[in-house]
Amino acid sequence: MLKPAVMLAFYLYSFSPTLSVPYMTLIARSSELFLITASFEE
Structure with missing residues (x-):
């Protein structure tokens, strides 16, 4: 997901x-915020 960035x-x-x-x-x-939100969603 973060590869393009x-x-x-x-x-x-x-x-x-x-x-x-x-x-x-x-x-x-x-990226840090995205990872944090993604971990919370999972």
């Missing part, structure tokens, strides 16, 4: 490391 994160990082840092943190935070 991870791939997007790596793409942004390889494309522009300095500009992608905020996006990396946002994706990490959203």
